[in-house]
Amino acid sequence: MSRMIFVNLPVTDLAAAMAFYRAIGFENNPQFTDDTAACMVWSESIHVMLLSHEKWRTFTSRPIPPADSSEVMLALNFDSRDAVDVINRQAGANGGQADINPVQDLGFMYGRSFTDPDGHIWETFWMDPQGMPAS
Incomplete structure (x- = not known):
């Protein structure tokens, strides 16, 4: 298997985030998408996982940075x-x-x-x- 990166991003509105990423050229992979998360594909090796805040919190208890910060x-x-x-x-x-x-x-x-x-x-x-x- 080739090396890949999955960037995980917390989002407030999953549907709006998916629409945004589609508009800038990402494609959705429905195999890894449900009502709490969506896999948006940029290339064979670059994927962005959009995670609802609830889903994000199943991975870490660290706080979600505010939208005007830079993580x-x-x-x-x-x-x-x-x-x-x-x-x-x-x-x-x-x-x-x-x-x-x-x-x-x-x-x-x-x-x-x-x-x-x-x-x-x-x-x-x-x-x-x-x-x-x-x-």
Whole structure:
């Protein structure tokens, strides 16, 4: 079996969270989805588990951070600057908040950040390693 990552995120409204992630390009895996959790697939190796607060609490007793905090920033790479712009617009138009951090444009690397409806931070970026400065 190849290595995979399952990112677990607590969400306040499972249906709204699923709709958001579908809108930005994730697909639902119904095999791991019920009324308390949903598996949203980005690629063969990257899955996001959306967990109701009740389901989350079956895994840990640690408090769920408030939506305006930063517990982690998840990053996804894209094939072009345009693709980074598209997903950022989709996030803002579907219940998330676009450009929560300043746009990063270093020439060889371009990035933008958004949150999902529950405040989880996603950084999207394009990078051309050949264009990196030598130092």
